[in-house]
Amino acid sequence: MKIVSCFSSLDEIKPLAKAGADELYCAVPGLPSFGEPALLTGAGGLKAAVRAAHALGLKISLAVNSLGEASFTRPGEGRLLRRLAAADAAGVDAFIVASPAILGLLLALKRRRARLHLSSVQPCFSSLSAAFFLDLGISRIILPNQLAPYEARKIVELCRRRGAELEIFDHRFFGCAYINGRCHLHRPDYYTLNASVQNGSMCRLNISAGALQTPGAIDVDAAWKPRLGPIVRRLSSRLACGGAPRIANMAAFFEFFAAGVGYLKYGTRQDPGAVKVRKVREVRAMLDAAETVLGKYPRAEAQRRFMEKMQNWDGRKY
Amino acid sequence: MKTEQGIRLGSLSLSRLERTPRLRRLLDRFDWVYTGAEFCENLLETGMAADAARLQAKGKKVCLVTPLLSEKGIESLASIFAGLMKLHRDGRLDPARFEVTVNDFGALELAAREKLPFKLNLGRQLYYNAFLVTRDSIEVLNRRSLDFFALRGITRYELAPTGLLPRTNFGDKAFGFDPKAFSLTLYYPYLNLTTTRTCLVGMPYIPPEEAVRGIKCRRECRACAFKVAHPWIKEKLFIRGNTVFMEFPEKFYSSQKELAARRIDRLVYCPFP
Numbered sequence: 304m305k306i307v308s309c310f311s312s313l314d315e316i317k318p319l320a321k322a323g324a325d326e327l328y329c330a331v332p333g334l335p336s337f338g339e340p341a342l343l344t345g346a347g348g349l350k351a352a353v354r355a356a357h358a359l360g361l362k363i364s365l366a367v368n369s370l371g372e373a374s375f376t377r378p379g380e381g382r383l384l385r386r387l388a389a390a391d392a393a394g395v396d397a398f399i400v401a402s403p404a405i406l407g408l409l410l411a412l413k414r415r416r417a418r419l420h421l422s423s424v425q426p427c428f429s430s431l432s433a434a435f436f437l438d439l440g441i442s443r444i445i446l447p448n449q450l451a452p453y454e455a456r457k458i459v460e461l462c463r464r465r466g467a468e469l470e471i472f473d474h475r476f477f478g479c480a481y482i483n484g485r486c487h488l489h490r491p492d493y494y495t496l497n498a499s500v501q502n503g504s505m506c507r508l509n510i511s512a513g514a515l516q517t518p519g520a521i522d523v524d525a526a527w528k529p530r531l532g533p534i535v536r537r538l539s540s541r542l543a544c545g546g547a548p549r550i551a552n553m554a555a556f557f558e559f560f561a562a563g564v565g566y567l568k569y570g571t572r573q574d575p576g577a578v579k580v581r582k583v584r585e586v587r588a589m590l591d592a593a594e595t596v597l598g599k600y601p602r603a604e605a606q607r608r609f610m611e612k613m614q615n616w617d618g619r620k621y
Numbered sequence: 622m623k624t625e626q627g628i629r630l631g632s633l634s635l636s637r638l639e640r641t642p643r644l645r646r647l648l649d650r651f652d653w654v655y656t657g658a659e660f661c662e663n664l665l666e667t668g669m670a671a672d673a674a675r676l677q678a679k680g681k682k683v684c685l686v687t688p689l690l691s692e693k694g695i696e697s698l699a700s701i702f703a704g705l706m707k708l709h710r711d712g713r714l715d716p717a718r719f720e721v722t723v724n725d726f727g728a729l730e731l732a733a734r735e736k737l738p739f740k741l742n743l744g745r746q747l748y749y750n751a752f753l754v755t756r757d758s759i760e761v762l763n764r765r766s767l768d769f770f771a772l773r774g775i776t777r778y779e780l781a782p783t784g785l786l787p788r789t790n791f792g793d794k795a796f797g798f799d800p801k802a803f804s805l806t807l808y809y810p811y812l813n814l815t816t817t818r819t820c821l822v823g824m825p826y827i828p829p830e831e832a833v834r835g836i837k838c839r840r841e842c843r844a845c846a847f848k849v850a851h852p853w854i855k856e857k858l859f860i861r862g863n864t865v866f867m868e869f870p871e872k873f874y875s876s877q878k879e880l881a882a883r884r885i886d887r888l889v890y891c892p893f894p
Binding site for chain 2: 370371373374375376377378379380402403404407408425426427428429430431432434435436449450451452453454457480481482484485486487488492493494495496497498499500505506508510514515516518519520521522523524527530531534535537538541542546547548549550552553554555557558610614
């Protein structure tokens with residue numbers, strides 16, 4: 304399994320490579336990418352970044368995975384196509400794409416060298432969805448965090464058969480129970496904020512369940528009334544303290560690792576450089592731990608030893 | 622362009638509907654019945670095919686709305702599609718009065734593989750591939766997205782309004798698309814904000830040492846919906862199962878002409894989130 308790390312400044316490349324990154328990815332101004340800006344800065348821009356990454360033996364992908372910002376007129380389409388062509392000519396190894404329109408533009412690029420990766424912003428939850436995008440020319444699928452390894456087994460099998468690659472996120476540094484690319488909870492697109500977003504975020508209130516008003520039940524089915532109490536308490540607790548259950552966890556990572564998924568991503572572009580390096584070291588350490596036990600013990604024993612080793616990992620320092 | 626009226630029943634079964642006088646009365650007022658499971662594959666049932674035929678026999682047009690799909694959901698939907706195809710072959714389901722809304726590219730792929738003879742629509746969890754909806758506007762992103770979906774037989778897109786009559790860019794020739802090439806369905810008054818696979822209401826806690834094999838569902842979402850006060854948000858939120866909604870009960874238009882100018886020719890009332 305290889306590590307794919309985000310970066311947002313040229314001077315982050317070398318330290319990230321040293322920390323253990325095998326591939327890098329970034330976003331640049333002028334090409335629509337998903338999420339918080341944290342676009343590439345530094346003299347020379349993308350060309351310099353590609354040169355620096357390739358000199359260290361690292362591949363580099365470019366995120367062009369916005370959906371809502373993939374808005375363009377006919378003239379704008381021409382400009383976008385030229386910018387994509389320039390990025391391809393600069394030597395990026397892959398484009399990370401979500402929008403069918405941007406995918407169409409990339410497929411229209413003559414003599415395109417870069418490969419095409421499907422972003423988790425266009426989440427793929429089944430082998431049929433995977434097949435749909437593989438048929439369009441996608442060569443790597445970045446799986447959403449809300450898919451269990453067992454559920455992904457047909458996707459893994461399909462990708463193996465078709466020579467496509469798979470990537471997952473390091474759950475410790477990314478992930479939300481709400482489905483990426485379909486969520487309007489994180490931005491006030493439709494609601495009105497009446498307080499600043501405090502520590503945590505819209506989906507992780509991090510307040511005590513008692514500080515939240517009890518959810519009011521509407522249109523209750525009479526047959527369910529006797530069972531409503533525990534449901535209300537569970538909902539209150541989840542809304543206050545961390546949200547819906549998370550499928551992506553340490554055990555899920557190990558199962559994806561053992562299944563042969565090729566790439567593990569760390570992707571918080573807005574982290575300061577030093578934090579990025581520390582996190583990539585953590586990703587490397589976890590991978591090393593998994594590789595060590597799987598190389599030494601039968602599968603079930605390897606997983607048990609891996610879980611034992613990782614159980615004291617403390618995420619609060621991040 | 623006449624505005625058709627629909628009612629969304631969600632995964633409420635026809636037999637349960639027939640036991641509910643309020644909903645039975647509501648049904649009489651609508652041209653279309655939207656059934657199925659829009660947000661959760663665990664609510665898909667094979668019987669939805671037969672329900673569609675029975676609703677058509679009662680004179681209704683029917684749209685089966687389908688959710689995001691893992692392999693489990695693909696299997697369930699494949700079974701429903703098989704049922705629909707049989708009903709169609711037996712002459713009991715009129716394709717001119719039946720549509721399927723997809724919210725997953727796997728569903729689109731399945732429909733193509735099965736050569737489904739029914740009109741397909743793009744649902745509320747995929748419309749963002751072609752449209753940008755803000756508080757006061759609905760805009761086509763670009764002509765390529767519309768062409769992409771038109772090539773796959775999709776020219777109807779499903780959205781939710783935000784209580785304001787939206788501005789559009791449908792007359793802007795710089796985008797190069799034909800506004801007559803698509804139609805819009807608006808669901809009201811609930812707008813879906815976000816969805817999880819692991820149900821907020823149900824699904825037991827997952828310990829870090831457990832790699833689940835799938836979503837354990839006890840269909841506790843059937844108990845009720847919930848109204849929730851988020852401490853940072855002015856408006857109330859509504860939660861049903863795995864999806865969080867906002868409510869926009871205000872009537873946002875005053876005439877069919879206003880809707881027609883915005884390519885909106887179908888409104889779907891949701892009696893509950």
